[in-house]
Amino acid sequence: MTQVSAEALVELAKRRGFFLQSAGAYGGVSGFYTFGPQGAALKRNIEDTWRDRFAIQEGHMEVDAPTVLPEPVFEASGHLDGFDDMLVECPECGQSHRADHIVEDDPDTGIDEAESLAPERIEEVIAEYELVCPTCGTGLAGQAIEQFNLMFETTIGPGSSAPGYLRPETAQGIFIEFPQLAEYARNQLPFGVTQIGRAYRNEISPRKSLLRVREFSQAELELFVDPEENEPDLSSVADARARFYPAAEQDREDGKPIETTIGAAVEEGIVADPWIAYYLGVAAEWYQRIGLDMDRFRFRQHRPGELAHYSEDCWDAEGDVSDPGAEPDWIELGGFAYRADYDLSKHDAHSEEDFTVFKQYDEPITVEKATVDPDMSYLGPEFGGRAGDVADALADLAEQESDAFEGEEVSVEVDGESYTVPVEKTGFAVEEVTESGKHVTPHVVEPSLGIDRALYTALDHSYREDKVDGEERTYLALPPEVAPTTVGVFPLMDKDGLGERARELAATLRDDGVSVAYDDSGAIGRRYRRQDEIGTPYCVTVDYDTLEDGTVTIRDRDSTAQKRVAVDELAGTIETLLSGEDAFEDI
RNA sequence: GCGCCGGUGGUCUAGUGGUAGGACAUGAGCUUCCCAAGCUCAUAGCCCGGGUUCAAUUCCCGGCCGGCGCACCA
Numbered sequence: 001m002t003q004v005s006a007e008a009l010v011e012l013a014k015r016r017g018f019f020l021q022s023a024g025a026y027g028g029v030s031g032f033y034t035f036g037p038q039g040a041a042l043k044r045n046i047e048d049t050w051r052d053r054f055a056i057q058e059g060h061m062e063v064d065a066p067t068v069l070p071e072p073v074f075e076a077s078g079h080l081d082g083f084d085d086m087l088v089e090c091p092e093c094g095q096s097h098r099a100d101h102i103v104e105d106d107p108d109t110g111i112d113e114a115e116s117l118a119p120e121r122i123e124e125v126i127a128e129y130e131l132v133c134p135t136c137g138t139g140l141a142g143q144a145i146e147q148f149n150l151m152f153e154t155t156i157g158p159g160s161s162a163p164g165y166l167r168p169e170t171a172q173g174i175f176i177e178f179p180q181l182a183e184y185a186r187n188q189l190p191f192g193v194t195q196i197g198r199a200y201r202n203e204i205s206p207r208k209s210l211l212r213v214r215e216f217s218q219a220e221l222e223l224f225v226d227p228e229e230n231e232p233d234l235s236s237v238a239d240a241r242a243r244f245y246p247a248a249e250q251d252r253e254d255g256k257p258i259e260t261t262i263g264a265a266v267e268e269g270i271v272a273d274p275w276i277a278y279y280l281g282v283a284a285e286w287y288q289r290i291g292l293d294m295d296r297f298r299f300r301q302h303r304p305g306e307l308a309h310y311s312e313d314c315w316d317a318e319g320d321v322s323d324p325g326a327e328p329d330w331i332e333l334g335g336f337a338y339r340a341d342y343d344l345s346k347h348d349a350h351s352e353e354d355f356t357v358f359k360q361y362d363e364p365i366t367v368e369k370a371t372v373d374p375d376m377s378y379l380g381p382e383f384g385g386r387a388g389d390v391a392d393a394l395a396d397l398a399e400q401e402s403d404a405f406e407g408e409e410v411s412v413e414v415d416g417e418s419y420t421v422p423v424e425k426t427g428f429a430v431e432e433v434t435e436s437g438k439h440v441t442p443h444v445v446e447p448s449l450g451i452d453r454a455l456y457t458a459l460d461h462s463y464r465e466d467k468v469d470g471e472e473r474t475y476l477a478l479p480p481e482v483a484p485t486t487v488g489v490f491p492l493m494d495k496d497g498l499g500e501r502a503r504e505l506a507a508t509l510r511d512d513g514v515s516v517a518y519d520d521s522g523a524i525g526r527r528y529r530r531q532d533e534i535g536t537p538y539c540v541t542v543d544y545d546t547l548e549d550g551t552v553t554i555r556d557r558d559s560t561a562q563k564r565v566a567v568d569e570l571a572g573t574i575e576t577l578l579s580g581e582d583a584f585e586d587i
Numbered sequence: 588g589c590g591c592c593g594g595u596g597g598u599c600u601a602g603u604g605g606u607a608g609g610a611c612a613u614g615a616g617c618u619u620c621c622c623a624a625g626c627u628c629a630u631a632g633c634c635c636g637g638g639u640u641c642a643a644u645u646c647c648c649g650g651c652c653g654g655c656g657c658a659c660c661a
Contacts, residue, residue: 007654011598011599014597015597021652024652026635026651027634027651027652028653029652030651030653098659150659150660168661201660203659203660204660205658207655209653332660468622468623471622473623490621492620493620521614522623523619523622523623523624524619524622525621525624526622526624527622528621528622541621543620543621545620553621555622560622562622
């Protein structure tokens, strides 16, 4: 198995049109990449296979939300606070540190949630407790806190009254439309919503070409489940094999990944949540399908410290993209999180919509329910403008603590003020009501995959070097399904009518929906090599025999072997090769 | 954002205080009956700005971009 250095891969990517740094004519811009012709085609094919597997095969809905959303969305999602890094620079050694972490790490401050504090407050705390630089011990009092928000900010419409942000993940676009999406799903759980789209993070320091960028594509599935009832059918992925690297193994000195099947991983408790396990299985098969080497792939469980506070269990898909001879370099390709009701509850609380679904009971049930029907002709004159709020408070109190209505009077608090109302004026009553169901906030299972990183890793893992007749050759062993071009069509020479015949053939194949590269330049070997280097799996050559008997040669990229096939059968042959029905040796 | 190193055609690279040479690739032509062959010709480059200088791609400063390390990666 050939390994390729990042340098060589990036060089090939630029030279052959997979990806290049954007805006080179203007000095380049860090963290932005343009996909060239091959890269755009490869990316589209990868996205198509993702769509096929995660949306179509699962029967889920695909949506397409805006990349710009208004500020309140990110207040609710927590990105506005969570993305605001407060950095403080040491005047002595020049090291930057997270100011909120320094505050949290000092037990004397008694603060363990500094992230939500204002920067001015952090500066005060640093001065007050004489906090020092963790690196060199110099006092940090008086140093300015620099704020850095990882979200790109913009304004919506003229003026600055409506701030908006480029989404840092595609998921929020799905969550905020949940009420309507649930309607489209006829309020039946479970249902899944997918989205493939761009997301933006204003990274401090983009690195490693495509692997850490400021604009990238994500493919996300949000599966909304009823936590009490829904369970996945694991049978379809039970045999999928992968390497699992549980948190416990990572903490051990000699810990290592465990290679097993999804079915066994669930049985042995390696993966606790069956939904997560299901999508690990689906994803493992998908990564293999787009060309990843499963020997350089693993699922790694988040260690307790890495877990987001809402997540009970989270696994990452990781790929090794190390240089030849180097230690493995694992990069995160995707995350699989059980997000519980975190997102929907947040939006339910912050917005005016209902982010629940109504779940009907098998049988209606009868419950005792305390209600109020306040006498507003009393409350109005008595409390003036607060009467409405008092009535609401009474209703809440009745629901939560009906005992409070047992005396002559009942008191409620509104904005810190206490209001006392005679019980007889509250219309308090306990009645039997029939409930046919209840509102539940669905839980979210979220497989979230980075398309750019998947593409990069697929290129990295499919890079090959070998020798053909003593000549060195570079090729990409991309799966035919995702290769940017499926077939190269060449005339052996562009004369004696071979060119016309080949062009006809190219047009026919294109008409059949095959992605074709036509090439009649220079020597035939050069044309083969060109296609090899962009991963074109098959090349078809029109030669003198074609004019005689209507057959062409078809050449296999990986083996460079050739076979003769009748022109009439070519489209069908290619189709069976693409579907995997036949191997090249079998045609 | 900090530190170190770097930036010459599409790619790889030589070189220089007097504006650049090669290889590969690309295009045209010749040749060629299946794997980067050969010949001829052609296209194409000193990251940007400022300074020093008669003159800067070269020296100095700043910026941009890249690599590595640190920090960051919700």
